[in-house]
Amino acid sequence: xxxxxxxxxxxxxxxxxxxxxxxxxxxxxxxxxxxxxxxxxxxxxxxxxxxxxxxxxxxxxxxxxxxxxxxxxxxxxxxxxxxxxxxxxxxxxxxxxxxxxxxxxxxxxxxxxxxxxxxxxxxxxxxxxxxxxxxxxxxxxxxxxxxxxxxxxxxxxxxxxxxxx
Numbered sequence: 001x002x003x004x005x006x007x008x009x010x011x012x013x014x015x016x017x018x019x020x021x022x023x024x025x026x027x028x029x030x031x032x033x034x035x036x037x038x039x040x041x042x043x044x045x046x047x048x049x050x051x052x053x054x055x056x057x058x059x060x061x062x063x064x065x066x067x068x069x070x071x072x073x074x075x076x077x078x079x080x081x082x083x084x085x086x087x088x089x090x091x092x093x094x095x096x097x098x099x100x101x102x103x104x105x106x107x108x109x110x111x112x113x114x115x116x117x118x119x120x121x122x123x124x125x126x127x128x129x130x131x132x133x134x135x136x137x138x139x140x141x142x143x144x145x146x147x148x149x150x151x152x153x154x155x156x157x158x159x160x161x162x163x164x165x
Contacts, residue, residue, distance in 0.1 A: 007032075020044065047082040047093065050129075054096050055080035057125035065115040066104060074103035096129060 005027065009018035017033035027044075036043030055078040066073055083095040100116060120126050 020049075047084050050093065050125075051080040051082040051096065054082070054123070054125045054129070055098065057123045058098055058120055059100075061123040062100075062102075062116055062119035065119050066107075069111070069115065071104050071107050074105065075101075076104075077101045093129075 003023065005020060005022045007018055007020050010016055014034045017031060019029040019031055020027050021029055031043040032045055033041065033043060035041035037045035037047070058080070059076050059078040062076055062078075063073060077100070079099045081095075081097045081099070082093055083097070084091050085094045098120065102112070102116075104112060
């Protein structure tokens, strides 16, 4: 299964803006910009989307854990708080903190804690937050045949998909 999203940006980092769209249509040219990311302008930002993905994935993984063990939750509510920190000249996501509120009849605390921990470890979004990143290069900015114009750290890999002349 492959899920896709697209980002289109126009202009500079601070003064430009972009839109995000998903194949499902849930995001359809949803605006994002410096102001939606670092100030409080209406729109979204990458960290908010990562937080939503992490909360949703973890909560669903836990629901499946509970189901396999024979429990039906009344409600599972998870908030993910993603921390964006300065990292040299750029930024990094340093943490995703999950806060879970749950109502699960007839389940003891120790078993619940075990299942919640397993759900966090096995949630695909938790795994991707620790994953190797692959970057594909396409487009007219590639001027040197045989070389991608992106520096990638040793923990990441890349693949040049197309080279423009």
